[in-house]
Amino acid sequence: MRSCPGGGLRRWRRVSSYVIEPLDPERYEVVEEYEVTPYAKVVIARDRLSGAYKYFVVEEPLTKGERRLVREVMDRIKYLAVKSETCDIEGLVKSELRKLVKDRRKRGKLLYYIRRDYLGYGPIHVMMLDPNLEDVSCNGVGIPIYVWHRKYESIETNVVMTDVDYLKSYIRSLAARCGKHISSAFPVLDATLPEGYRLAATLEDVSSRGPTFTVRKFRERPFTIIELIMGRVIDPLIAAFFWVMIENKRTFMIFGATGSGKTTLLNALLTFVHPSMKVCTVEETREINIPTKNWVPFVTRETYAVGERIGEVSLYDLVKVTLRYRPDYIIVGEVRGAEAYVLFQAMQSGHGGISTIHAESLESMINRLLNPPMNIPPQLIPTLNFAIHISRVKVGGKVARRVLSVWEIHSADSFRKLAEWDPVEDAFIHYLSSSEILARVASQLGLGKEALWEEIENRARLLEYLASERVVEYGEIVKWVYSYYSDPEGTLRRVGMRARPALAVRAAKLREEVRRVLSGREEVKSVPKPRSKERAMRVKEQIFSKLKVKR
Structure with missing residues (x-):
């Protein structure tokens, strides 16, 4: 992008109702740059004065003639779309571009801008395509859009929304993509975009700086348990411990702060669900994925009736419904209210239960469960067998995620630490073999505690092997897990291992x-x-x- 002489907003490229600041080499030092498409790249630059990082969207600009061609193509598409029997708008666009433009590169450039402005996400299109981003946030008019970068964390971008009416219209278009509605009567939106990303948005009725939105991005292919082991988020022994616990319908919660990786860890551990188990999941937005076919996913539904709950289906309603499906496991994406009480009642009656919860420590997690709006009686707290604490930490100057601790729950005020992360060595310290629930599970299986512990070690060795061989594809990992369920000794022999004596x-x-x-x-x-x-x-x-x- 070419810099313009002068200062202030005159230096910025104005596009409709938002502006894009060009990269000024005198003010910014380039730290890193990478291509997102052949016509757009991202530049991470450091302000020479303040030292702050900034995220620059740099696109190959359109000439006046190219802008005219884009308008001409879209005028034709409006007419053709009405007559066409298919809804393949992009196919129609490509067909028209082939008729009007012979040069392949120019045609690709025009297609990029049509995708961006008419079929994509406009001012944040490049950010939505960038695999290094986790969040994209607009905090109001006249304020730079912020992103959460996997390497540089929260940084300002060079894109600024400048028109309140345009921003409101833009948020409504995002809501329409989700099949949802946002207006002054319903000024708060929580929805899922077609790509599976979570969208939260507000209008100026409830946000004093003007309309706002945040897009929480997820990887197109979620992290698998082997990738988490390779990334040292969790180690094979802890993963194998929960493999055995999940097989035996034990209950646990994963807690941590926003963006700590709770749902990622939950999804990874659910790889261990036995294929014979029936599972019901309850979420506000679909994020959980389970390999078993015997799975019933439920999603909440909002109501748009003013002052009434007609047609609304809440987490509480859905968790109650799951009990009639006779599930082996009930999995709630996140507990925040009355649904927690129903989940604990289900766990008390013998169902397996797993969920996530926002909390910074085990004590704060218990306090949230005991107090409104969850109101779990202290007598029911031991129904929860384990709690896993995951968090974002700094390792070698870089942001990483680690399971900080694993706890066994005995009562509302009695816990036992089974594992913890050592920040000095970036390794895990284990006390898993001291678990009382491990002894209880062993007794139910008719085994000694030592025998079951050796079974956990066998599974840990298998997971360690898969990590060493970089078996990271979800489908392949599921095949290995199911193979172990059907023939543990044979599966270990396939990888050149022998089962330890206790169970073999x-x-x-x-x-x-x-x-x-x-x-x-x-x-x-x-x-x-x-x-x-x-x-x-x-x-x-x-x-x-x-x-x-x-x-």
Whole structure:
């Protein structure tokens, strides 16, 4: 983009009702630049005076003749779209451009601007295409748009909305993309854009600086559990621990601040859902993805009736509905109100339950649960088995996400730390084997705690192998998880590992001994001698219970 002489707004390129500041090399030092499309790039520059970073959208400008061609094409499209039997507007645009423009590069440039201004996101189009951004925020008229960059965090951009009527119209167009409505009667919007991004917007009725909006972007392909392990967000042992807990319908919540990665971690851990389980999810905007086919996703619905709730379907309503579906697991995207009470009642009755909650510490999470509007009775708090704290941290001067701690919940004021992140070593310290719930699950499975712990270690070794081989595609990871469910020993052999003795050798000997006893060839006394009388009795009880079943 060419700089213009002079100062102030005269230096800025005015486009309709917003302005774009050009990059001034005398004022800004270029730190990084990267291409988003062949006709637009992003430049990260540092202000030489203040040292602040700034995000510059730099586009190849249109000539007067090219702007005239864009208007001509769109005038034709308005006529053709009415006559066309299809809704492929972009196809019509490409067809008309081929007729009018022979030069391929010029045709591509015109198509970019038509996409940007008529089919895309206009002033924030490049930001929406930039995979390095997590948030795009407009805080009002005359204020630069801000973005949250994965590398540079919150920085100002060179795009400024200058007309309040245009901004209101723009927000209404965003609402229309979501199939929603925003007006003075309903000045607050929370919706999902077609790409799956979350949109929050307000009009000047409730925001004194004028209309505002924020787009929360998500990766087109969410992070998988192996990517989180490779990125050191979580380690294989903690992931394997929750693999076993999810398989056995244990309950947990993931807590942290906004943008800490709660939903990302939730989605990744749900890879471990057993294929035989029936799962119901409840969300305000669709973010959760589960590999199992036996999955019923519910989404809330707002009402536009003034002063009434006619037609509204809330989280509370949907969580109640899930109980009639007989799910193994109820997963709520985020608990904020009365739906938390219904979720805890469901967990109390034997359903598995998982959710996320905004909180900065375990104590603040418990306080939120105990007080309005959630009002969970203290007696129900132990129904929640575990809590995982995830946060954004600085590692080597860069922003990263880490699971800071894992807690076991015993009561409203009694907890046990099972794992924590060491910021000095950027590693995890484990106390997972001391878990009381681990012992409870082992007992329910008819195993010793040591045996179940060795099973967790087997799964951790498999996850570590997948991370070392960079198996990051979601579908491939699901295949490995399902393979382990159907044949754990065979799956470990495929990767050159052998199962640890607890569940492999001893379980195999037990199965063989039961087979021999049932065939009448040997007696129960040939069972390998366990290490203690208690474990000996447990093995005998397992064999006798199987004999009774066969009889």
